[in-house]
Amino acid sequence: MSRLEARELVIDVPGRRSGQALSFSIEPGQVWGVLGPNGAGKTTLLHTLAGLRAPRGGQVLIDGRPLAALGRRQVARLLGLVFQDRQDGFPATVRETALIGRHPWLSAWQMEGGEDLRLAEAALERLDVDHLAERLVSTLSGGERQRLAIATVLTQAPRIWLADEPTNHLDLHHQTAVMALLAEQAAEAGEGRAVMMCLHDLNLAARWCDNLLLLYPDGEACWGPRDAMLEPAALEALYGQRLATAEIDGAPVFVPVR
Amino acid sequence: MTPGARRSLWPPLAVLALLGLAALLLSVTVGSVALSLGDVWAVMLGEGSPLARTLVLDLRVPRSLSAFAVGGLLAVAGALMQVLLRNPLADPYVLGLSGGAAVGALAAMLAGLGGAVITGSAFAGAFFSTLLVFGLAHGTGSWTPSRLLLTGVVVAAGWGAVITLMLAISPAERLPGMLYWLMGDLSYSRTPWPPLALLLLICLLLMPLGRSLNVMARGPLQAAALGVNVRPLEWAIHLAASALTAMAVTTAGSIGFVGLVVPHMLRLVLGNDQRLILPACALAGGTLLVLADTLARTLIAPEQLPVGVITALLGVPTFLYLLYRSR
Numbered sequence: 001m002s003r004l005e006a007r008e009l010v011i012d013v014p015g016r017r018s019g020q021a022l023s024f025s026i027e028p029g030q031v032w033g034v035l036g037p038n039g040a041g042k043t044t045l046l047h048t049l050a051g052l053r054a055p056r057g058g059q060v061l062i063d064g065r066p067l068a069a070l071g072r073r074q075v076a077r078l079l080g081l082v083f084q085d086r087q088d089g090f091p092a093t094v095r096e097t098a099l100i101g102r103h104p105w106l107s108a109w110q111m112e113g114g115e116d117l118r119l120a121e122a123a124l125e126r127l128d129v130d131h132l133a134e135r136l137v138s139t140l141s142g143g144e145r146q147r148l149a150i151a152t153v154l155t156q157a158p159r160i161w162l163a164d165e166p167t168n169h170l171d172l173h174h175q176t177a178v179m180a181l182l183a184e185q186a187a188e189a190g191e192g193r194a195v196m197m198c199l200h201d202l203n204l205a206a207r208w209c210d211n212l213l214l215l216y217p218d219g220e221a222c223w224g225p226r227d228a229m230l231e232p233a234a235l236e237a238l239y240g241q242r243l244a245t246a247e248i249d250g251a252p253v254f255v256p257v258r
Numbered sequence: 259m260t261p262g263a264r265r266s267l268w269p270p271l272a273v274l275a276l277l278g279l280a281a282l283l284l285s286v287t288v289g290s291v292a293l294s295l296g297d298v299w300a301v302m303l304g305e306g307s308p309l310a311r312t313l314v315l316d317l318r319v320p321r322s323l324s325a326f327a328v329g330g331l332l333a334v335a336g337a338l339m340q341v342l343l344r345n346p347l348a349d350p351y352v353l354g355l356s357g358g359a360a361v362g363a364l365a366a367m368l369a370g371l372g373g374a375v376i377t378g379s380a381f382a383g384a385f386f387s388t389l390l391v392f393g394l395a396h397g398t399g400s401w402t403p404s405r406l407l408l409t410g411v412v413v414a415a416g417w418g419a420v421i422t423l424m425l426a427i428s429p430a431e432r433l434p435g436m437l438y439w440l441m442g443d444l445s446y447s448r449t450p451w452p453p454l455a456l457l458l459l460i461c462l463l464l465m466p467l468g469r470s471l472n473v474m475a476r477g478p479l480q481a482a483a484l485g486v487n488v489r490p491l492e493w494a495i496h497l498a499a500s501a502l503t504a505m506a507v508t509t510a511g512s513i514g515f516v517g518l519v520v521p522h523m524l525r526l527v528l529g530n531d532q533r534l535i536l537p538a539c540a541l542a543g544g545t546l547l548v549l550a551d552t553l554a555r556t557l558i559a560p561e562q563l564p565v566g567v568i569t570a571l572l573g574v575p576t577f578l579y580l581l582y583r584s585r
Contacts, residue, residue, distance in 0.1 A: 076485030104485035108466035
């Protein structure tokens, strides 16, 4: 069980004055959603939390220890990140791609063993891409690649999940399946994981997240439990878009109106 | 590929090693005086005629081993640069490392220095070129592989101009020795042991880094997210590629194409696991250059062709064929 904490964190968005310092803590079992318009700094926030970008100020801690003190390998064992976009370098199969998730767990001289392969296969199956295991990644559709990226992090088996628009490119069924997977990761008995994801879909956020962080384009931010944050007026201000609200299955549903 | 078989690295390496051995044997037997395998065996046992002994021990074996070492150095350097840039077009020549090494070597020769100074100067040139390309491409903000590649191409063109300038102002009696750097010729190589030792050393040093390189091939951010210390690894790759290139250039001058075509050919056949590709590059690059050099000195014997011509003539059709039928 691991806790991810931002302490007086100021993210470094190029060309923008320093916004509000963020101080929050993502506890095991919690699912956080990050909402905000394009360019508000959602990806930058996630990359900063993962230690891939230096913040302008403040620090990120895992279980009370600063990221810098942990070392990249240790961080990679604790924290996994689903990237929003991926680069295809050289040709690789789906199975090989999932297997790289085991990298932080293997010593320099170790080859991937049967257990690693089993974890990768299970992750591919969980994300419904196991039938593509031998295919080259370059031949997959956008949604299949997205599911493979999530399967790779599932193979990595981190205690903290950061996911940058995990439902990108996914059809409706797989959107729900992926959100259910992330919620299940958080809720798993005994070893609940901390999850934070950037989302563009307010309705997925309303249904699956228990805490929300709103990032405004000028660097201001607010965060808190879902029900307190889902104020239609605040959301309309966030996106500069009028919204209509309804309630379905006990959860609010937001629809943009003209 | 079955899951169990995909991780066995040794069969392809054993096949490549046997091919390399066969190429070395072939190169020792053919030439202006043909020797049988029996003659070669007799020399190895300390027997045989004085002529055969001179031919094998003093001329052909050192030259063939040099060719093997240089081919391996170039192919491994190319494979490393390609991983670093995630671009199959990267190669020590394209990125200006060879140009820097050649300028360093030529400058030492122009100053009338020789031997170890030339080697050191070539390495300094290659490393300076690395610093220049990396520093300029990095500039402010993050570098992209395409920006790095373009910077390398421009720097390489700059080195080309400097080389021409140096040739133009150098005294006539030094010209033949200097031209050798630019033609890519193994007949001047003295001892094969330094390049062979470096090749072996770098391959051993790279072995534990293989999986990290696999992850690096997926981009620096993804690599960092999976626990790789990206910056130190990038510098290690660059340093290793510089050392390999400088050694290859000081041994045999500028031989193009090996660093580009060998890793790519192997990837098409063997996949892209660096733990397999890097040692395979050392073996296959060596084999290719041994065969090319054998052709270079026998095709129009007693005249010799620059071996760079042969590598291009052998490599281009093979490469196109493999590319054409790849999955």
